[in-house]
Amino acid sequence: xxxxxxxxxxxxxxxxxxxxxxxxxxxxxxxxxxxxxxxxxxxxxxxxxxxxxxxxxxxxxxxxxxxxxxxxxxxxxxxxxxxxxxxxxxxxxxxxxxxxxxxxxxxxxxxxxxxxxxxxxxxxxxxxxxxxxxxxxxxxxxxxxxxxxxxxxxxxxxxxxxxxxxxxxxxxxxxxxxxxxxxxxxxxxxxxxxxxxxxxxxxxxxxxxxxxxxxxxxxxxxxxxxxxxxxxxxxxxxxxxxxxxxxxxxxxxxxxxxxxxxxxxxxxxxxxxxxxxxxxxxxxxxxxxxxxxxxxxxxxxxxxxxxxxxxxxxxxxxxxxxxxxxxxxxxxxxxxxxxxxxxxxxxxxxxxxxxxxxxxxxxxxxxxxxxxxxxxxxxxxxxxxxxxxxxxxxxxxxxxxxxxxxxxxxxxxxxxxxxxxxxxxxxxxxxxxxxxxxxxxxxxxxxxxxxxxxxxxxxxxxxxxxxxxxxxxxxxxxxxxxxxxxxxxxxxxxxxxxxxxxxxxxxxxxxxxxxxxxxxxxxxxxxxxxxxxxxxxxxxxxxxxxxxxxxxxxxxxxxxxxxxxxxxxxxxxxxxxxxxxxxxxxxxxxxxxxxxxxxxxxxxxxxxxxxxxxxxxxxxxxxxxxx
Numbered sequence: 001x002x003x004x005x006x007x008x009x010x011x012x013x014x015x016x017x018x019x020x021x022x023x024x025x026x027x028x029x030x031x032x033x034x035x036x037x038x039x040x041x042x043x044x045x046x047x048x049x050x051x052x053x054x055x056x057x058x059x060x061x062x063x064x065x066x067x068x069x070x071x072x073x074x075x076x077x078x079x080x081x082x083x084x085x086x087x088x089x090x091x092x093x094x095x096x097x098x099x100x101x102x103x104x105x106x107x108x109x110x111x112x113x114x115x116x117x118x119x120x121x122x123x124x125x126x127x128x129x130x131x132x133x134x135x136x137x138x139x140x141x142x143x144x145x146x147x148x149x150x151x152x153x154x155x156x157x158x159x160x161x162x163x164x165x166x167x168x169x170x171x172x173x174x175x176x177x178x179x180x181x182x183x184x185x186x187x188x189x190x191x192x193x194x195x196x197x198x199x200x201x202x203x204x205x206x207x208x209x210x211x212x213x214x215x216x217x218x219x220x221x222x223x224x225x226x227x228x229x230x231x232x233x234x235x236x237x238x239x240x241x242x243x244x245x246x247x248x249x250x251x252x253x254x255x256x257x258x259x260x261x262x263x264x265x266x267x268x269x270x271x272x273x274x275x276x277x278x279x280x281x282x283x284x285x286x287x288x289x290x291x292x293x294x295x296x297x298x299x300x301x302x303x304x305x306x307x308x309x310x311x312x313x314x315x316x317x318x319x320x321x322x323x324x325x326x327x328x329x330x331x332x333x334x335x336x337x338x339x340x341x342x343x344x345x346x347x348x349x350x351x352x353x354x355x356x357x358x359x360x361x362x363x364x365x366x367x368x369x370x371x372x373x374x375x376x377x378x379x380x381x382x383x384x385x386x387x388x389x390x391x392x393x394x395x396x397x398x399x400x401x402x403x404x405x406x407x408x409x410x411x412x413x414x415x416x417x418x419x420x421x422x423x424x425x426x427x428x429x430x431x432x433x434x435x436x437x438x439x440x441x442x443x444x445x446x447x448x449x450x451x452x453x454x455x456x457x458x459x460x461x462x463x464x465x466x467x468x469x470x471x472x473x474x475x476x477x478x479x480x481x482x483x484x485x486x487x488x489x490x491x492x493x494x495x496x497x498x499x500x501x502x503x504x505x506x507x508x509x510x511x512x513x514x515x516x517x518x519x520x521x522x523x524x525x526x527x528x529x530x531x532x533x534x535x536x537x538x539x540x541x542x543x544x545x546x547x548x549x550x551x552x553x554x555x556x557x558x559x560x561x562x563x564x565x566x567x568x569x570x571x572x573x574x575x576x577x578x579x580x581x582x583x584x585x586x587x588x589x590x591x592x593x594x595x596x597x598x599x600x601x602x603x604x605x606x607x608x609x610x611x612x613x614x615x616x617x618x619x620x621x622x623x624x625x626x627x
Contacts (some may be wrong), residue, residue, distance in 0.1 A: 003085060006092060007064035014061045017054060017105055021045055030054060036117035036542045038513040043123050049131045050122055052267070053105035055330050058132070059248065060095040062139040066168075069091065070143050074135070074164055084150035091142055094274050103267055116498060120514070120540050120547035126186035133179035138244040140172025141209060144216075145241035145282075148234055152285045157230060162220045165605050170418045174600040176210040192548025192565050194481070194581040196589065199348040201327050205247030208320050208327075215316040219307050225371065226306060227296035231286065234293065239284035243320075245275055251329070268557055270333035280410040301373040308366040312359065318558035319355040323348065353407045357414060360469055363462045364418035365426050370499070389420035408477030415466045421460050421464075429456070449602065457603025464596035467588045474585025475560065481582075487568070488576035497563055497582040500524045501533075506574055514538040516549070519566050519576050523553060535566040559591075560584035 019029070021044050026032040034047040034054075048054045067088040074081050099105070144165040151161035183203070184196035186295050197203060216236040249271035286293070299306055326343045333341040368382045393416035394409065403409050426445070429452070433444035449456045482496040488503040495501075504520040518536035522529065535549035540547070553562040559582045568577035 003064065003088065003092075004068045006096075007061075010057075010061045010096075013106075014057060015162050016049060017057060018045060019158075021047055024222040026115055027108050028105070029107045029109050030105040032109075032112055034116070034118060036115040038511070038542060039118055039123075040512060042125075042128060043118055044542045046127045046131075047118060049135070050118060050127070051105070053099070053103045054332075054505040055131070055251075056095060056099055056103060057105055057137075058135055059139060060092060060099060062140060062438065063088075063092050063095065066139060066143055067121065067146075069566060070146075070165075070168065075528040076162070077164065078401045080147070080150055080154055080156055080161065080164075080256045083153040087146040087149045087153075088142065091146070098267065098270060102270060102422050106556065114542070117540065117542035118512075120538060120543060121190055123513070123540075124186060124190050126182055126488045130179055130182040130186055133175050137172045137174075137176030137179055137206075138209070138247060139169060140175060141213060141244045143172070143239045144237050145166040145345060149282065149285060150238040152234065152289045153190070155289070157289065159220075159224050159227075159495050162223060162233070165464065166220070169213060169220075169513065170186075170600060172606045173213045173217060174597065174604075175594055175602075176213065178593060179211045180210065181590070181596075185590060186580070189550060189552065190547075190585075192550050193525050194563050194579070194583075195551075196564060196586075199345055201330075202247070202251050204327050205243075205250045208241040208323055209240045211316050211320040212236055212243055213325075215313045215320075216240055217418075218316075219313050219566060222309050228299065230304065231290065233544075234282075234286050236313075236317075236478050236495060238279075238286070239317075239320075242275060242282070243324075245278065246427075249275065255532070263445055267269055302380070303369065305366060305369045308362055308369055312366065314533060315355045315359045315362070318541045319359070322351040323500075330573050356469075357407070357410050360411065360414045360418060360465070363465060364414070364421035367462075368421055385424055390414065390417035392416075402478065403475035405473075405525060408473040411469050411473040411477075415470050418462060418466050422463055425459060426456070440553040453605050454603050457601070457605075460599030460602055461596055462599075464592045464599055467592035467595060471559075471585050471588030471590075471592060475589065478585075479581055479583045481580070483567070484577075485581040487570070487577045490574055494578065494580070495581050496526055499530070499580075499582070501564070501578070501580060503576050503578065506536075506569065506571065506576070508571075511538070513542065514540045517569055518549070519569065519578070521551070521564060521578070523562065532562050533562075535564040537566060538570060554587060558584045559587045561586050 001566040007358040017028075019025075020028045020031050021035060024031065024035055024037055024044065030051060030053055031047075034051045037042045039047075049058045066361065069084075071085060074084075088475070126172055144161075147161040147165045151157055180203075183206070186191075187198070188196040213236075216233060219233050219236060221231050223233055231246065249268065299310070302306065326347055330340045333339060364386055365383075368386070369379065390413045394413040397403060397409055397412055402412075426448070430441060430445045431447040433439060433448050434441065437444065439447060480497045482494065484494055488494065490503055490505045493500055493502040500523070502522045502524070504607050505521055506517060506519055508515065508517050510516075516536060516538050518534040521533045521535065523531050523533060531553045533553060535551040537546045538549055539545075548565060553565045554560075555562060561581075563583055565579040565581075566576060567579050569575075
């Protein structure tokens with residue numbers, strides 16, 4: 001009842017702030033600092049999470065809503081939930097304290113004539129979706145953490161807490177993944193630098209808990225199937241939660257230099273203290289309950305599905321920790337030496353290749369390996385088709401001259417192996433269904449997925465990761481960049497990757513809250529007109545800032561983009577300094593997002609067969625509460 005009441009009261013506070021933003025009530029300092037009279041209504045409402053205080057309120061709103069729903073759904077498992085509620089309450093109390101006494105969005109002052117407006121880069125439709133999606137993921141990781149700690153507090157260390165929170169974990173993981181892709185596309189189309197991920201500290205802050213949650217989702221299958229890795233799973237669920245709080249600390253404290261982070265604030269010390277308390281609480285509780293976390297079985301062979309999942313986990317955690325070190329390095333050097341030193345893109349790229357490529361390969365190996373123990377002969381027969389696919393792909397790429405980048409070549413080759421293994425698994429399953437039930441291929445395929453949603457939903461997610469890997473490799477390792485040293489005058493042209501870009505002239509127009517200047521650039525290929533692009537800049541008088549406005553042509557031939565940036569514009573002389581990038585296969589990155597959502601939904605969809613199987617293992621009350 002207290003958790004439900006906390007949600008209702010937080011919802012009232014959120015409604016007050018939304019109303020103030022919609023009415024542009026500048027007596028609220030928060031409204032005056034983040035909106036203006038000329039700001040469109042949608043962006044004014046998005047200022048709810050556009051500032052430090054409002055984003056904390058959003059954190060508490062989602063947490064209190066999640067908590068009330070999770071407790072209500074699992075109300076029949078009172079012996080466990082009675083320990084879960086205090087953990088959820090502890091986290092909610094911290095954020096409520098911060099909002100009431102440290103950083104409140106309800107401070108008032110005499111209203112100015114107009115507000116300060118919103119940073120131009122935030123005036124984008126993605127502002128309405130990207131931050132809330134990330135918050136749904138960040139906050140969602142609190143639920144499995146609370147149930148894990150509740151299981152330790154109640155001494156119920158079987159697999160029930162995992163079953164009750166599996167869909168919560170999947171949902172939070174999906175929100176985090178989709179949120180990052182939305183942010184990547186936002187950066188790609190808005191900031192005007194030609195990329196979608198820059199290893200920015202706050203970007204990394206969202207990636208780290210997603211990696212930890214990915215490891216957790218894989219390792220819990222081993223605990224459910226074989227009763228192993230109980231301690232490891234508790235560590236992973238705590239790590240994912242703590243990294244989500246750490247990411248909030250990075251964004252809210254202003255201790256890192258990032259386009260995503262807010263200015264210096266008094267929140268840093270409070271968040272560090274809370275992280276320290278929750279770390280001591282989690283580690284201490286896991287240590288005390290170690291006797292209850294002993295595995296029922298042991299790893300029988302290094303060549304088994306359990307072993308591949310374990311290798312997968314180790315690589316994911318290693319990648320996560322190396323990113324964490326890269327994020328913390330500037331903070332540590334500042335604290336120890338008094339000077340800030342940071343690691344650059346080559347550091348992250350090195351470890352992405354070192355740990356990411358083996359992870360990609362393991363995605364194809366794991367599903368083909370048997371549980372407990374696999375013979376080398378059986379593996380040889382199983383891997384024939386994927387190995388042939390990988391070999392043919394690698395040889396073909398070398399033959400056409402795409403071997404200039406070794407990481408890119410390996411990514412394509414390993415992706416072919418994984419794709420072949422996924423197709424092979426679906427083909428085998430569909431063939432078996434046809435043999436058993438005599439169904440047509442489409443019906444057998446549908447029945448296969450419907451009866452094994454968790455397994456085949458996971459394969460669809462793996463397919464999304466393959467698309468993502470190919471898109472990243474193509475758009476980074478094989479991109480072409482051209483930036484002429486001298487500006488273009490109207491009528492002049494430039495060449496890049498078979499395209500001819502002709503600069504026609506400039507135009508200016510007045511928008512609702514900005515003055516827009518656009519260049520007109522005709523694009524042709526092989527003497528034939530392809531499209532007309534309009535890169536330019538916006539000037540925001542209220543904010544006194546200028547933003548780049550890129551223009552992109554999506555080329556269906558290579559699933560890539562012709563990306564144009566107006567680096568400099570001289571309105572008097574009409575000279576344009578144009579930067580152009582050709583990014584092959586980049587649209588596979590965005591397609592991967594849709595496939596990722598499809599696979600996640602399939603994996604989360606209620607499965608009657610799975611529920612019956614669980615009913616045989618646990619009491620009916622526990623299973624029905626986990627729906």
